[in-house]
Amino acid sequence: MIRVLVVDDEALIRTGFQHILDTAQDIEVVAAVPGGEAVQTAQTTCPDVVLLDIRMPDVDGLTVLTRLRQLPHPPIVAMLTTFDMDDYVETALRSGAAGFLLKDTDPEELPFLVRTLADGGTVLSSKVTRTIVNRYLNAGARDPAGRSLDQLTDRERDVLVLIAGGLSNADIGARMHLSTGTVKDHVSAILTKLQVGSRVQAALLAERAGLLKPQREGERE
CATH class of the missing domain: 1.10.10.10 (Winged helix-like DNA-binding domain superfamily/Winged helix DNA-binding domain)
Known part of the structure; x- marks a missing residue:
């Protein structure tokens, strides 16, 4: 079973993602929580994959990402966003995010994307791929x-x-x-x-x- 933690400030989003993923026989949503509970919940539930909202009112999603990646056995983290362009993309990539998904991702695709993440694959929602590539490549021009x-x-x-x-x-x-x-x-x-x-x-x-x-x-x- 692939253990998944869903982190989002909106209860409707959390419930929706949990309902979709629970229909897959090989995926178990171990918890669906707001951002402030993410790190503690990850420590107690040990998820394989975390779907993490990049912008939340109670806590910065990037801060949560950093803390999750610092755990002794860090989960794979994909960022959730509603934005075609997000100012936090470069920081999230450098902090170890394994991909980006729009919250309106096709429900039929979501279990497949989670399996891809769990197996070490890269997941970039098609609507944000060009934005991510362009922003990161522009930043990359300054790299050593x-x-x-x-x-x-x-x-x-x-x-x-x-x-x-x-x-x-x-x-x-x-x-x-x-x-x-x-x-x-x-x-x-x-x-x-x-x-x-x-x-x-x-x-x-x-x-x-x-x-x-x-x-x-x-x-x-």
Whole structure:
């Protein structure tokens, strides 16, 4: 079972997400709480994935993200937002967010997205992908030159391209005929060499480096 914690200041959003995810046989919503209760609840329920509102009146979502990532066994955290452009995107990425989802995500897609997160995949809602990429790449232009992809092996570059495509470790392993453990080792090496803290950051660096084939507007998901 994939254990999920939903954190949002609106009870209607929390209830809605919990109802949708509880219909999946392999997903259990262990709690749905406002931001002020998030860290303590995560400590007691040990979720695999946290869906966290990025803007809440009682506590800053970015502060909650930082505290969750500092736990001894930190969960995978995806940020929830209603905004096509959010001023907090860059900070959230640098703080270890594994993805961004709009709150109006198609209910049928939500369980799949949670499974992708739990398996180490990258999740970016299609409506915010371009905004996130543009904002992060603009910020990335100021990053040190030590982030060059030249230090990656050919195999690691291939894995990075698949990470940027949103594939989970299991999917990458199947595509490249590698064990999941070997893929995890490659991912760890990639993050270390690129000096980034998450797969999302690595994926966006791959985008900036031109490793990904450009997509026409109609081809974007």
